[in-house]
Amino acid sequence: MSQATAGSIAASAPSDLRGLAAEVRAAGGRGTPVEVRGSGAWWTDAPQGVTLLSAAGLDTISDFNPADLVVTAGAGTRLDRLAACLTAKGAWLPLDPPGPPSRTVGGVLASGAGGPLAAHYGPARDHVLGLVVVAGDGTVVRLGGRVVKNVAGFDLAKLVIGGFGALGVIAEVHLRLRARPGADRTEMWTGSRAWAVRTSAAALAAGATPAALEILSPDLAAELGWGGGDGWVLAARAVGAGAGVAEELELIAKAAGSHSVLTAEGDDSWTVWRRVVGRWPVVLRIGAEPGSWADATALAERHVGRLLGASVTAPRGTVRVGAERCSPEVIGQLRTEAAGRNWPVTLERADAATRAAAGIYGALSPSVARLTRELKATLDPAGILAAPLLA
Amino acid sequence: MEHASLVQELSRIVGARFVRTERAELATFASDGLPTLRRTPALVVLPGSAQEVSSVLATLSRLGVPFVARGAGTGLSGGALAESPAVLVTLTRLSRILAVDAANRRAVVEPGVVNASLSRAVAPFGLMYAPDPSSQTACTIGGNVAENAGGPHCLKYGVTSNHVLALEVALPSGAMVRLGAPGGEPWGPDFVGLFVGSEGMFGIATEITVRLVPLPAQVRTMLADYTSLRLAGEAVTAIIAAGIVPAALEMMDHNAIEMVESSAYAAGYPADAAAVLLVELDGGAAAVDADAAATKALLDRSGARTVRVARNAAEREKLWQGRKKAFGAMGRISADLVVQDAVVPRTALPDVLERIAAIGERYRLRVTNVFHAGDGNLHPNLSFDASDPDQVERVHAASDEIIRTCVAAGGTITGEHGVGLDKLAYMPLVFGPDELGLMAAVRRVFDPDELANPGKVVPTAQCREWRPWSGA
Numbered sequence: 009m010s011q012a013t014a015g016s017i018a019a020s021a022p023s024d025l026r027g028l029a030a031e032v033r034a035a036g037g038r039g040t041p042v043e044v045r046g047s048g049a050w051w052t053d054a055p056q057g058v059t060l061l062s063a064a065g066l067d068t069i070s071d072f073n074p075a076d077l078v079v080t081a082g083a084g085t086r087l088d089r090l091a092a093c094l095t096a097k098g099a100w101l102p103l104d105p106p107g108p109p110s111r112t113v114g115g116v117l118a119s120g121a122g123g124p125l126a127a128h129y130g131p132a133r134d135h136v137l138g139l140v141v142v143a144g145d146g147t148v149v150r151l152g153g154r155v156v157k158n159v160a161g162f163d164l165a166k167l168v169i170g171g172f173g174a175l176g177v178i179a180e181v182h183l184r185l186r187a188r189p190g191a192d193r194t195e196m197w198t199g200s201r202a203w204a205v206r207t208s209a210a211a212l213a214a215g216a217t218p219a220a221l222e223i224l225s226p227d228l229a230a231e232l233g234w235g236g237g238d239g240w241v242l243a244a245r246a247v248g249a250g251a252g253v254a255e256e257l258e259l260i261a262k263a264a265g266s267h268s269v270l271t272a273e274g275d276d277s278w279t280v281w282r283r284v285v286g287r288w289p290v291v292l293r294i295g296a297e298p299g300s301w302a303d304a305t306a307l308a309e310r311h312v313g314r315l316l317g318a319s320v321t322a323p324r325g326t327v328r329v330g331a332e333r334c335s336p337e338v339i340g341q342l343r344t345e346a347a348g349r350n351w352p353v354t355l356e357r358a359d360a361a362t363r364a365a366a367g368i369y370g371a372l373s374p375s376v377a378r379l380t381r382e383l384k385a386t387l388d389p390a391g392i393l394a395a396p397l398l399a
Numbered sequence: 400m401e402h403a404s405l406v407q408e409l410s411r412i413v414g415a416r417f418v419r420t421e422r423a424e425l426a427t428f429a430s431d432g433l434p435t436l437r438r439t440p441a442l443v444v445l446p447g448s449a450q451e452v453s454s455v456l457a458t459l460s461r462l463g464v465p466f467v468a469r470g471a472g473t474g475l476s477g478g479a480l481a482e483s484p485a486v487l488v489t490l491t492r493l494s495r496i497l498a499v500d501a502a503n504r505r506a507v508v509e510p511g512v513v514n515a516s517l518s519r520a521v522a523p524f525g526l527m528y529a530p531d532p533s534s535q536t537a538c539t540i541g542g543n544v545a546e547n548a549g550g551p552h553c554l555k556y557g558v559t560s561n562h563v564l565a566l567e568v569a570l571p572s573g574a575m576v577r578l579g580a581p582g583g584e585p586w587g588p589d590f591v592g593l594f595v596g597s598e599g600m601f602g603i604a605t606e607i608t609v610r611l612v613p614l615p616a617q618v619r620t621m622l623a624d625y626t627s628l629r630l631a632g633e634a635v636t637a638i639i640a641a642g643i644v645p646a647a648l649e650m651m652d653h654n655a656i657e658m659v660e661s662s663a664y665a666a667g668y669p670a671d672a673a674a675v676l677l678v679e680l681d682g683g684a685a686a687v688d689a690d691a692a693a694t695k696a697l698l699d700r701s702g703a704r705t706v707r708v709a710r711n712a713a714e715r716e717k718l719w720q721g722r723k724k725a726f727g728a729m730g731r732i733s734a735d736l737v738v739q740d741a742v743v744p745r746t747a748l749p750d751v752l753e754r755i756a757a758i759g760e761r762y763r764l765r766v767t768n769v770f771h772a773g774d775g776n777l778h779p780n781l782s783f784d785a786s787d788p789d790q791v792e793r794v795h796a797a798s799d800e801i802i803r804t805c806v807a808a809g810g811t812i813t814g815e816h817g818v819g820l821d822k823l824a825y826m827p828l829v830f831g832p833d834e835l836g837l838m839a840a841v842r843r844v845f846d847p848d849e850l851a852n853p854g855k856v857v858p859t860a861q862c863r864e865w866r867p868w869s870g871a
């Protein structure tokens with residue numbers, strides 16, 4: 009399997025929307041499937057017979073109005089560059105997906121990913137006001153808008169977000185921003201898995217609504233240097249006015265029943281989380297519930313074997329597990345058992361062969377699979393956008 | 400299809416009592432609160448379960464009869480109107496809260512559950528359902544899902560689409576499908592996100608799993624009054640830019656204040672003010688104290704004449720009363736009211752409000768603004784008498800100019816009431832033939848025969864036909 013990055017094997021890297029649309033249309037004409045890449049840091053290889061189309065050249069931040077807290081950026085804009093531009097004007101995009109900060113905004117939206125901040129701010133879809141998308145036949149469509157409330161027409165952008173580039177190529181995004189908070193503090197507590205289950209439940213029952221409430225498996229915590237020992241770690245991040253931050257963290261300390269083992273200011277430690285989780289070669293995202301995350305991690309362990317780590321966005325019950333490798337058969341078995349509990353399992357990351365064999369979404373219920381196929385045929389009539397959604 | 404045999408088939412499914420055919424009865428379903436549009440359905444059917452909804456749709460599909468779903472009929476955009484031969488499928492009998500799962504902060508409801516009754520039911524668990532349209536004592540969760548409804552507290556908490564985790568849907572064929580997962584992660588493409596806001600054109604939501612949020616420990620409400628709309632508009636931007644996220648940030652203009660204050664709902668707003676801002680902060684006690692102090696200081700500096708902070712629940716209720724009863728108060732002074740709905744970037748509020756006032760003057764119409772200022776979501780309300788054709792004509796012309804003004808300012812044609820029939824003609828202002836054609840095509844994925852709520856949202860004549868790949 010090729011380990012080359014998208015940059016080096018991309019057949020084309022257009023620098024504007026027109027060029028991107030032309031490439032998609034040309035691919036359709038040739039009948040050669042394409043996969044889209046942003047930074048090339050997330051899906052690092054290409055399947056046989058597929059041309060890579062890089063969106064990295066569409067990296068203009070074209071419209072940023074700090075007072076309205078809205079920004080428009082090309083899909084190839086790196087998250088770290090975007091963040092620097094926003095920070096300079098007191099704005100903030102609370103979206104912290106796993107992976108290096110060099111990941112592009114388009115790539116992140118295509119994978120639908122959120123990170124720990126999704127606990128409060130939601131995953132990628134909740135930050136998007138509008139998208140400019142190239143459909144599989146090369147048609148450019150402008151979805152949504154640039155205002156924070158908008159119910160004009162069907163919300164087609166939702167399909168493209170989390171569509172991994174198979175339901176349209178993201179060219180440009182309009183994002184909703186927040187003002188940068190005055191205080192931003194994270195505290196960590198440690199204990200057994202049973203303790204973490206009790207603590208997260210108690211914190212939610214007490215009405216906690218921190219910006220992030222992430223539970224980390226011992227191996228992940230150790231790698232991050234967050235726990236020290238061999239315990240599970242609960243990390244709570246609160247942002248806002250200083251007094252409010254202290255109050256929120258106190259609520260969680262009470263649930264934890266102990267003093268925190270570590271305190272950190274700002275988002276540096278979370279950048280480390282993103283890098284470490286972003287190194288896992290296989291990443292599975294399980295959509296469990298707040299009360300069943302421990303079952304979901306145990307289920308993943310049982311099927312996958314040794315995990316590199318697990319990270320749980322407690323208020324949503326989203327469980328992310330990492331592994332060195334995982335066969336499509338194992339992913340299939342995990343999915344079958346998870347489906348029995350109503351948990352979808354998305355293959356966020358794996359090598360091209362595994363993605364193709366297991367499918368990013370896997371097997372869907374027959375009716376949803378039918379809708380997905382028809383949707384795909386609508387948005388990509390020639391089947392040019394190659395990312396393998398279904399098993 | 401013979402009308403009589405359709406009635407018979409539907410009666411077999413739901414019981415004869417729940418098929419309405421009398422003219423007088425049908426007339427009560429002919430409006431959705433928009434005074435300029437009335438449509439009479441062929442008949443009204445009221446299913447009592449998801450299974451019955453499915454059977455009704457399967458029957459209509461077999462016979463090729465179009466249908467329109469209806470919740471409480473408060474939509475204001477004509478979305479819930481059905482014109483014969485279309486059948487109205489009214490969901491108010493599906494009004495059970497099926498489950499409250501406090502530990503997972505969620506509830507499962509039937510579509511006919513009234514918005515406010517859900518929040519009431521989960522309050523004992525320390526939880527609430529955040530989206531709170533001003534119509535919340537009447538409108539249904541199913542209608543909220545179809546419209547992606549918002550409300551005053553959506554500034555902080557997000558709109559309906561941020562609160563729907565999973566759906567059970569009866570497709571127009573009658574087939575049932577489950578979209579999403581109860582935990583809220585999409586299952587495959589984000590079909591839940593797509594369905595929310597689809598205005599009844601993708602099928603009927605028969606079961607809705609919603610996210611609940613904790614009731615805030617502390618709530619603080621304040622009222623600032625201004626001698627100019629512009630100053631009030633600028634204060635809105637200043638608050639948000641300072642990093643304060645109020646639970647609600649509502650504005651009422653002079654006409655609205657005057658109407659409320661001269662009604663039974665008088666809330667004690669300064670009657671001579673050009674505008675008032677109603678700001679609510681919620682959260683932990685310390686957070687609210689800090690944010691309230693910062694907000695008060697900002698308001699004082701923003702040129703507010705007075706800033707009044709409610710000291711207790713009774714005072715808070717009173718401050719909200721004027722906002723919540725504004726529509727009732729407006730209804731009292733004129734026979735009819737068009738509640739407009741559009742959005743502009745927050746910073747454009749002062750300019751756009753001035754332009755809207757000028758439009759009102761030019762068309763000799765009383766325009767009253769009561770709206771979600773923090774989101775830039777305007778509701779210019781036009782008072783008139785629908786029995787006077789000249790006034791109706793002026794209302795249409797003024798609405799048209801208002802919408803175009805908002806779009807020109809970088810905004811959009813609707814923020815929460817939806818397109819329905821009312822805004823159909825404005826869709827080309829914000830979307831081109833390709834986008835409209837794609838919307839129509841995606842709709843056909845769910846509804847190949849175009850039976851669900853036909854003729855709404857997407858202006859067919861303006862669509863480019865979204866063709867299968869031609870290889871060109």
Ligand SMILES: Cc1cc2nc3c(=O)[nH]c(=O)nc-3n(C[C@H](O)[C@H](O)[C@H](O)COP(=O)(O)OP(=O)(O)OC[C@H]3O[C@@H](n4cnc5c(N)ncnc54)[C@H](O)[C@@H]3O)c2cc1C
Pocket residue numbers: 431432467468469470471472473474475478479490510531532533534537538539540541542543544545546547548549550551598599600602603604605726815816852
């Ligand atoms: C005084 C007043 C204040 C309002 N304030 C607000 C506000 O603050 N925010 C806001 O967003 N709206 C507001 N509205 C508009 C309206 O109340 C909302 O759009 C509400 O969501 C409509 O709910 P309903 O049950 O009345 O739906 P209806 O009007 O009955 O139907 C609306 C649409 O939903 C479809 N529909 C209904 N049920 C279903 C279902 N189960 N499955 C699929 N489709 C369905 C219908 O076909 C129709 O297209 C207000 C209206 C009034 C009259």
